[in-house]
Amino acid sequence: MPAVExxxxxxxxxxxxxxxSRRSRRAFHRQRRSPARRQLQAVQKHFAMRGITAxxxxxxxRLVHAYDMLAEACSRTTVTKVCAKCGFGNLGHxxxxxxxxxxxxxxxxxxRARMRHRALSRDGNR
Numbered sequence: 001m002p003a004v005e006x007x008x009x010x011x012x013x014x015x016x017x018x019x020x021s022r023r024s025r026r027a028f029h030r031q032r033r034s035p036a037r038r039q040l041q042a043v044q045k046h047f048a049m050r051g052i053t054a055x056x057x058x059x060x061x062r063l064v065h066a067y068d069m070l071a072e073a074c075s076r077t078t079v080t081k082v083c084a085k086c087g088f089g090n091l092g093h094x095x096x097x098x099x100x101x102x103x104x105x106x107x108x109x110x111x112r113a114r115m116r117h118r119a120l121s122r123d124g125n126r
Contacts, residue, residue, distance in 0.1 A: 062086045063101045073113040079106045
């Protein structure tokens with residue numbers, strides 16, 4: 001193969017590599033400017049201004065839902081069932097997070113709700 005042809009092939013392959021690189025950089029920058037990316041950044045900024053992450057916010061919502069379920073519990077409700085219904089996979093982690101959020105164990109709230117339920121049912125029978 002003549003030297004001129006080798007040089008031409010090398011320069012052509014170099015040009016193709018540079019062009020691929022340019023295209024991938026353009027795609028990367030296009031992706032960074034996408035509406036979904038901007039929305040995600042806005043949400044992250046919203047939570048950062050409040051000193052909380054999105055995951056912590058969602059966990060609080062689930063814990064408040066669990067609190068409501070336990071506070072209005074009937075005799076068949078258990079902490080395990082509420083834990084599962086609220087999307088917590090580990091009962092120990094749920095109890096720890098619940099206690100740190102509300103200052104008492106979920107079983108204490110459930111016990112109070114059952115006592116209130118019994119008292120109301122006794123008063124209704126009189």
